[in-house]
Amino acid sequence: MATGEFAAHAVHAHAAPTSWIRKYVFSLDHKVIGIQYFFLALTAVFVGMFLSLLMRIHLIWPAASLPLLGDIKPETYLTLLTMHGTIMVFFVLTTAPQGGFGNYFLPIQIGAPDMAFPVLNMLSFWVTALAFFVMIAAFFVVGGAPLHGWTGYPPLSALQAAGPGEGLGADLWVISIALFCLGALMSALNFITTTLDMRAKGMTLMRMPLTCWAWFITAILGLLAFGVLLSAGILLLLDRNAGTSFFVPLVTINGQLTGHKGGSPLLWQHLFWFFGHPEVYIAILPAMGLCSQLLSVFSRKPIFGYKAMVYAMLSIGFLGFMVWGHHMFMSGMSPYTAFAFSVMTMAIGVPSAIKTFNWLGTIWRGRIRFTSPMLFALGFVSLFISGGISGPFLAQPVLDIPLHDTYFVVGHFHLIMGVASIFGIFGATYYWFPKMFGRMMSESMARWHFFITLIGTYAIFMPMHYLGMAGHLRRYSQLTELNYLHGLVPLQTFMTYAAFITIAGQFIFLFNLFWSMKFGKKATDNPWEATTLEWTTATPPPHDNFGGHIPVVYNDPYEYSVPGAPRDFVMQTDPATVKAH
C-alpha cells in the first residue's frame, strides 16, 4: 500500500467539479461517495435477499425447480447460503451504515468541509465496488460460486477439488474479500483521521453526536480487524494456488493425497474470528449510535447518560477483540480457554445493558413523536433485546455445543446482527433522506414498511430458536424428510410465507425511496427540529458543506426541552448563553 502518497495529500477542500464524471462517478465529495456506498449496499441487499428467498423456497418445497437455478442440489443450496452470508455481511451491513451514512454525515456533523483524504475516500469506494463485482462474477464462472460458507473454513475452502464452486469461484471469493479489506482499511484511515483532526471549533470529542462516536469506534475496529482478515485471505490464496500448507492438513480426496500436510484449519478459524467477532460490532455499532440519536431527537429529551453511552460503546469495541474464541467452542478447545472466552463474552452483556437502559431512560416520559425514523429506532431497541438475550445462552460452552450447529444460532445472529442493523440503516434512511435528497419520504408508505418488516422479521427469525432447540441442524438443504423433524414442517412453511410477505414489504421501501426523490414533499433545512450540525446547513448541503464558512459549536448535541430556551431544542451552533447543566 502506497500509504505515504495518500497521507501527504492533506487537501481539505477541492474546487467543485464541473464535468459529469468527476461529479457523479469519480467524485472526491464525501457526500457523493456516501450516496454511492448507499446504492452499492442497496443493490447488494436485494441480491442477498433474493438468495435467501430461494433458500426458504427450497426448504419447504425441496422438489421445486427454481428460476435460473433449476433443481436445487445440496451443493447449490450451500452456494446460496455462502453468497447470501457474504454479500449481506460485507456489502450490506458493513457498507451501508459506515461507508454510506458515515461518509455522508460524519464530516458534516463534526463541522468539516470533507473527509481528511478525499482521493483515498474515492479510492476506497471504488475498491469496494470492484470487490462486489468480483464477488458477483463468482456466480458466472465454471463451477459457479463457492460453497464454503461466509466463514470460509479450510480445508473445504482451500482445496480446488473440494466441490463445485471451489475452483475459480472460490478464488474470486477470496480475492473479493481481500479487495474489500483494502477498501475498508482505507475508509477506516479516513474516518479516524477526520474525527481526530477536522472537528470544528468548539466540537470537543464529548460534544460529538453519538453517531460520530459510533462511526469513530467502528473505524478503529475496522482498522484492527480487516488487516487480519486480509492476511488470512492471502494465506488462503497461497494454500489454494501455490501449494503451501498454512491451513490444510494431510487430507485425501477420493483416496488421493492432496499434497498438503501439516497445516492447521484452526489457525484460519482463529484469524478469521479475530476479525469476525469485531465485524459483528462493525455492523451494529453505527446502528447503536443512530438509535441513540433518533430516540433523543424524537423524544425531545437529551440522551440519557451521554458519557455512559460513549464508554459503553468503547468497552463493547474493546471486549469485541477478546471473545473470538466463542465461535470456536466446537473446535475441541481446552475447557479453561473456553471458560475465559465465555466470561469475556458474557461481560459484553454489561455495556449492552447500559445502552439498553439508557435508551429506555431517554424515551421515558419524553414527548414522543412517532415519525418513521423513530419507529425504526424503537424497532431496533426491540430487536437488540430479543436478539441479544440469546447471546448469554450461546456464550456458555455447555449450551453452545448442542445449539451451535442448529437454527438457534441462525435466529440469534439474524435478529441482532442482521435485522437490528438493517433497522438502523432504515432509520438512517428515513431520517437523513430529506437532507440528502431535499425531499421528505412518504410517511404512510414508511409506516406500512415498518410494521410489515417488524412483524415479518420476528415471524421469520423467532421460530428459528424453537427449531434449534428441537435439534434442527442448520446449513442442510433437506432435512424435512427426517422423522424427528417432520413435526416442524408447518413451522418452516410459516417462516417461508413470512419471508415472502416481508420481502414484498421491502418493495414498498424501494418504491418510496425513488418516488420520494422525485415527488416527495420539499424538505426544509431542519424538518425534524434536530440540533446537530447537518441541520444548520442548506438542504441538500453545498459542495463544501457549510457554504463558505466553518461552524463554531457552543452546545452539546442533545439539548432538547431545555428550560428557559425559546424553542424546545437548542442548535449546537446557537451562541445563546443557555447553561443546560
Add this chain to the structure above:
Amino acid sequence: MASITTTASVDTAQVLLAGKDRPSPESLDYAARLRRARLGLVVALTAVVMIFVSYSSAYVVRQGLPTLDPRTGTLVHDWLPLQLPNLLLINTFVLLISTVTMELARRQSAREAATAANASHAVSARPHADGMPWLALTTILGVSFLAGQWLVWRELAASGFYVSTSPSSSFFYLLTGMHGIHLLGGILALLAAGVSILRGSAESSGVMVDVTAWYWHFMTFLWVYILCLLEFAH
C-alpha cells in the same frame, strides 16, 4: 496517483475556501497539514502492523504443529530449518543506509518548508530542491534492496526451497514478499515526493517528504523485525 495532480491546486483551493478576510480555524497552514498527514500515516501503519502481527502469530503457531506421516502413521514435524542466505545481511545494510539518506532528505525539506511557511503564505519562489539528491539516493538504495531480495529468492529456489517446499520456506517467501510490496509502495511514494518537489510548493513537498520518510523508517524497522523473527523465533 491522482493525488499528485491535485497537490498543485491545494494552495488555490485553500485560499478559496478559507474566505477572504477571516482566518478559519481549519486554515491549512504547514503545521496543520503536517499534523494531519502524520496522523493519517500513524493510522495506516497500525493496519500494516496488524497484518504482520497476524503473520507473526501464524508463524509461531505453524512452527509447533506436527503432521501425520502416512507411511509410518506417526506424528512428525514438517518444518525444515531454513539457512538464511548471507546476502540478506547486505540487503539489510543497504536498507539501513537508505533510511539515513531518507532522514537527510526529510530534514532538508522540513527546513525549506518551515522557511517558506514563515516567510509568507504565498508560494515560495525560492527553489526548494536541495533534498532532491538524498531522495534520489534513497530511491536507488530502495530499488537495490528489492533487487537484492529478488536475488535471495533466486538463491533459495536454486537450493531447492520453493514456496511450497516446507512451511519455513512458505513463510520466508510470504514475509519477504509482503515486506517487498510495502517497500514498493514506499518507492512509489518517493517518486511522488520527487514530483511534488519539482512541481509543488515547499510546504506541499515538505509534508510529502516527511510522511514518506516516516513510512520508510517504519519499513526499515519492519524489515529488521522480520529478519529477527526468521532468524531467532524457534
